[in-house]
Amino acid sequence: MRWIALLLLAVISGAGVIAFTAPTSQQGGGEAVPIFGIKMPAGFRDWRFISVAHEEGNLHSFAAILGNDVAIKAYRDATLPFPDGTIIAALHYSHVPSEENNKVFGDPQSFVPGPPTNVQFMVKDSKKYATTGGWGYAHFDKDGKPGTEAALQTCAPCHAKATRDSVFTRYAP
């Protein structure tokens, strides 16, 4: 019976790992965006890190770019075009000075994420989204409300100008 006990232990440990890596602050679901029919993917806040971004101009925006496992593998293997199943998430925040940090540093040098503004996704499905370069696009505001049809129509034409399969973000090593 000893090996059965060991098996049971392994099962329990395995289940523990699954439970520990699966939880998320974002449960996904909700309303789908127009045009592309994408809902917020479950667990994206637990995805791995691709890069950071900072947009000035009228945006004053800070972003973390995260990817699902397919995205991370494609980036690390330099696979282009990205394979079907790739999802890239951009978590946007306002770009604000940190009063606490600047007091310590004695210099107004430190900027941190302010309140979340929106989260956006690129979903690769070369058949379903054949007319938009193989990518579906989604935008949800800070309350999870999907972007408008007019707003979503602007995604693909702009991303088509990126030199690597419609993706602007490069992998930060």
Added chain:
Amino acid sequence: MRWIALLLLAVISGAGVIAFTAPTSQQGGGEAVPIFGIKMPAGFRDWRFISVAHEEGNLHSFAAILGNDVAIKAYRDATLPFPDGTIIAALHYSHVPSEENNKVFGDPQSFVPGPPTNVQFMVKDSKKYATTGGWGYAHFDKDGKPGTEAALQTCAPCHAKATRDSVFTRYAP
């Protein structure tokens, strides 16, 4: 025998999950930093996202702040002080304009990570690092070379000024 087969399947699946979440672009190890004796932790590039940071002044630095599972749980549960076993990683890059993005946007608005500059760690061990607020500090330059003793001596006094258990970074939701 059927439940044994199911158990075996579960064990294999469990092992699959472990293998799938473990790979890393950074294998860890190498030389330990002075004072705190910390080596680069294996797999930190796969850790989950805590926040982003941008430092101007003399730094022009972009950072991704990632945490091991203990760190992420503590942040999400708002546990203070952070429990022993917490490790927080700061992956630093230069903060540079993106020529490709700015050409598309028609405005010099877009900043992205340039080459990596260094990676830093805070390791919580309330006994081992009792004299420095329970935290050990590590700095490795872009080639993995540990920071000097003089540089590492500056970490704890500055972090002690942070209002939340010596940690400046807050969790970006």
